[in-house]
Amino acid sequence: MTTDEAAIPTSVATAMRAELASIAGSTVAEIIVEVPSYTDAFTGKMGQKISNAVELALAGFLELATAHTGADPSTPIRPALEGAYDLGRGEARSGRSMDALLAAYRVGARVSWRHMSASAVRAGLTAEQLARFAELVFAYIDQLSAASVAGHADELATTGRVRERYLERLAAQLLAGAAEPDLAAAAERAGWQPPRTLTAVVLPEAKLHGAMASLDPRTLRSTEDVPGEEDLVVLLVPDADGRSRPALLRSLDGRHAVVGPARPWEAVHDSYARACRALALGLEAEGSAALDTDERLADLVLRADDGALADLRAQVLAPLADLSPGAREKLAETLRSWLLHQGRREQVAEELFVHPQTVRYRMTQLREIYGKRLEDPRTVLELTIALGVDLGKTSHPSATVAS
Template sequence: MSADALSIPHAVADAMRQELPDVAEQTVAAIVVEVPSYAGAFSGAMGRTIENAVELALGGFLVLASAGGDGDASTPIQPALDGAYALGRGEARSGRSMDALLGAYRVGARVSWRHMADSGVRAGLTAEQLARFAELVFAYIDQLSAASVAGHSDELATSGRVRERYLERLANRLLGGGPREDLLAAAERADWTPPRTLTAVLLPAARVRGAVALLDPRTLRSTEEVPGELVVLLVPDAEGRSRPALLRSLGEREAVVGPARPWHEVAGSYARAVRAVDLGLTAEGPEPLDTEDRLADLVLRADEGALADLRAQALAPLADLADGAREKLTETLRCWLLHHGRRDAVAAELFVHPQTVRYRMGQLRELYGKRLEDPRTVLELTIALGVAPPSNRRP
């Protein structure tokens, strides 16, 4: 049969079009009953807006169905497609999945078909035209559903990228520090709830994906450039008893972990971790470098030049000795300071006889004189010998 025979006569279409407001109203009423999540969304002014949208979509269909073969009635005209696409995006922005909307389409197709079919029969449609009409109606609804699904997916993708950029900007703001009020505003824009604390973690870019999968989902990633091509992660609430779990999660990932700080003061944690990297501190195994275990190194090497000058000044009395003698006396002096002069403890650590310790300390007292009894000299020697120079560090 020709397309003309299967199209809706213009007179029939006009009669059906007059009933569209009632059809749209009954369609929305049925959706509210059968899709409970729309009961609130379709009330009041919004309900009237949806009714108008349904009437527009069905009116567009009738235009195509009565076109006498000039168009495919199963393909929605552009305004209806645009409306369906926008409806899908709106659902995503409202935080709803497509389940409710697709359910609404199914209910709407059934209800609108029943009422439009009744109108068509009263207006004189043949059985064959009515069957074809049913095919076109449901194909038309499928096209509208597909447009809404596309809108929903596009909105999720867009909003996801936008939020990701906001989160990155928030991480960068946190690393730079600033007034708490400004940081709170940035957190609100990113839809990110501030935790109690944040811990800065530096690790190679290649290790980030695997680490993030094991960390708190609220973890932030900064786009700030760190020497050594490292990436900065800000991990929430990893203090106290939670810190060991963080360190285990980062095992063998070449990470450097700063201290936990109040979330708006995480810039201090970041600065500590960067300082550890700048000083070349390394972990003593596959575990991450925990800066909390290296505080003495960080303090004593805060100014490498000043530490070198202090070491040279404090050890000046030993400068003219032969290398071997200077090394023995330096190590003995270090142990004597660490063990607060307990001769047996010094001897045990050096694996020598206590008399040897007594002899060496006699030599040191000859070189330093009464300065070994001066608290300030003792402090300077303790600092100078507390961290061995990098080139002489023992394994």
């Protein structure tokens, strides 16, 4: 049979076209019954749009079905295809998956086939023409479904890109310390629910993918460059404070990360500033662990002005200047340990791997050199600050040198 012989006669199509509005109404009613998630969707503007799309699709189908030589039954006419594409985008904007729409297409195909085939038979359609009619119905529905799937995917991709840009802008404003009303507005635009706290994490971009997999999905990523550093990125991790902080640090193990303190979400710029300060000072963690700035507060405070610290160290160690380099190093090392252990001779000896009598001997030398200054609180404070930082431990400004 030729394409012309198989095409539905114009007279039959005219009779069927007269019933389109009724068939569309029946199709919509059946979809509401069989696809419950569309019950609300068919009320209001969206409902009218879907009803119009159903009638447009049926009309497009009839136009395709009456095509003669050269017609391609697998290609719907453009208006119907565009209508199906728009339906898919509408589903994505409504927050629905494609499941309901594809189910609606199946129901629509069955109902419209039932009504239109009955109308076609009454109008005198032959068995061969009816078979072609069935073939066209299935091909047509497949193409409409594909167009809707494409529309749904495109809308999600577009929406995702727009939201990603909003999230990036929010992260930039947070790091810049923008005003709280501006931050709240930016969070609302991005559809991002603010957490209690945020923690700034700086790490190499190459380590980003693995880290993100174990972090809170609300984690923000900044596209801003880290001052003075290359190939580093900034993450703002929600609610990683208190008992949750150890889990964050474990998830960053081996990723060369620097972790700032947890701060109220609108004040995370302070967390970022501290992480950047730790980077600038060259602080390092032990082994593969992430650098936890909460554990290095003494270093951060004492090295806030490295020049002043160097001057202070030179000043308080000036009494040792006349000694040989070796003797000067041993006495300075002993004095530092003595101060940090608050005069506990056994602990000093253990730390320095020497006999307690050696500690006693060295401290006698130091008392002879410094005299009563080792009993002066101000001198003790200055010595503790100047010497304690090298150990990376919390100093004890109130320590006194015991006899």
